[in-house]
Ligand SMILES: Nc1nc2c(ncn2[C@@H]2O[C@H](COP(=O)(O)OP(=O)(O)O)[C@@H](O)[C@H]2O)c(=O)[nH]1
């Protein structure tokens with residue numbers, strides 16, 4: 001199998017089925033599996049997937065216990081249980097276009113990690129509904145470049161395609177979205193080649209952001225991410 005798509009979900013019932021349909025249509029020419037890693041979403045995300053894709057063995061749901069909740073551990077568990085020669089993970093809120101996946105996968109021919117990037121030429125963060133998230137993300141990436149170097153422009157991408165060998169060597173670390181900064185920096189330090197594929201990040205289609213729903217929550221996350229950047233600079 002060429003590609004495993006790992007989809008971490010918490011309350012994405014209205015987004016996950018159209019997302020998987022679009023992923024599968026985009027990957028008509030790539031052998032793949034789709035692994036939804038759901039943390040006991042109360043809105044019935046896992047049930048919606050099982051009902052819709054019952055007849056498609058390429059689509060699986062890993063149901064984790066409610067007390068296992070966490071974005072980084074969910075992605076890691078999906079990676080651990082996946083079988084593709086390459087892996088990809090992304091948000092499940094329809095903010096990242098699955099039609100970009102073939103381009104990310106193809107980019108692995110000349111790289112080890114290919115990320116969807118909002119900050120490389122041609123990319124854009126068009127989340128008009130959450131200007132504070134947008135500003136915070138921009139600021140964190142400017143800070144990350146100043147501290148860790150500008151080899152990567154979208155350290156908090158979260159739209160990541162990688163060769164299996166990379167995720168075998170670089171286990172995800174951290175609590176939430178800072179895992180991505182950590183993963184990209186350590187992968188680069190190990191000599192893996194990272195390329196950025198421009199894409200436009202749009203508003204989540206339905207449901208609530210899990211990163212933060214208030215300015216205070218967002219700043220709290222920002223501080224954690226900032227601390228992770230400084231710690232990385234000191235240790236790697
Ligand atoms: N399994 C799992 N998925 C999560 C958790 N928190 C967030 N997610 C998923 O991670 C992705 C990113 O979250 P999202 O709310 O889009 O964050 P934002 O884009 O920063 O606002 C989405 O697909 C979420 O459903 C969690 O605790 N467990």
Ligand SMILES: [Mg+2]
Pocket residue numbers: 091092093095204
């Ligand atoms: Mg999102």
